[in-house]
Amino acid sequence: MKKILAAALVFVIVFVFSGATPVRKIATENSVEIVSEVYDEVSNNAEISSKILKARFENMLNNNYLYNDDFCSHKVIIENSILALLEKAVDGEINKSLVLGFIADMYGLQVDEKAAEYDFAPASEGMFVVLPRGYTEYNHTVLNIAEEEGGYTVTSEVVVMAHDGEEYTATTKTVFVPNEGSSFGYNIISSEIL
Secondary structure (H helix, E strand, O other), X not given: OXXXXXXXXXXXXXXXXXXXXXXXXXXXXXXXXXXXXXHHHHHHHHHHHHHHHHHHHHHHHHOOOOOHHHHHOHHHHHHHHHHHOHHHOEOOEEEHHHHHHHHHHHHOOOOOHHHHOEOOEOOOOOEEEOOOOOOOEEEEEEEEEEEEOOEEEEXXXXXXXXXXXXEEEEEEEEEEEEOOOOOOOEEEEEEEEO
């Protein structure tokens, strides 16, 4: 995903600069039209970048199961991150490396894997047990992206589908920071359901 975004940005930069060069050399009646076209291209490219960023943040939000104080507990971080990876579970277990890698990519955190080991439900070597339980699902739509020092604050509307069948809509504020080491390109460092 990062390679595609990087390639798109390089293309945009090369395209914009190559399109801008003739504007400086042409001094005719058509120069106003050419400048206008270049500004339109820049505007379109900014709009495309904005849509890419929105899609990336929505994807991350729709795979996020940590809200409010969940970020404070290694046990909760592991258990709720497993929910995003349930399709990778086999016979009630999931690979520890997969879960810990997801946590590092999504949240930029290193957690104590022993926090999610249970005497009452032992797992195989290198695996976490997937505890049988109901869980809430979240479906986000990004409403606003505000660039701030060090990252972005994203406001989203979220449809919360509780495991007991109750459904409601709320607003979330989520803080994203860039992380080149993450496969997402960003980390979620907090997410509050308002």
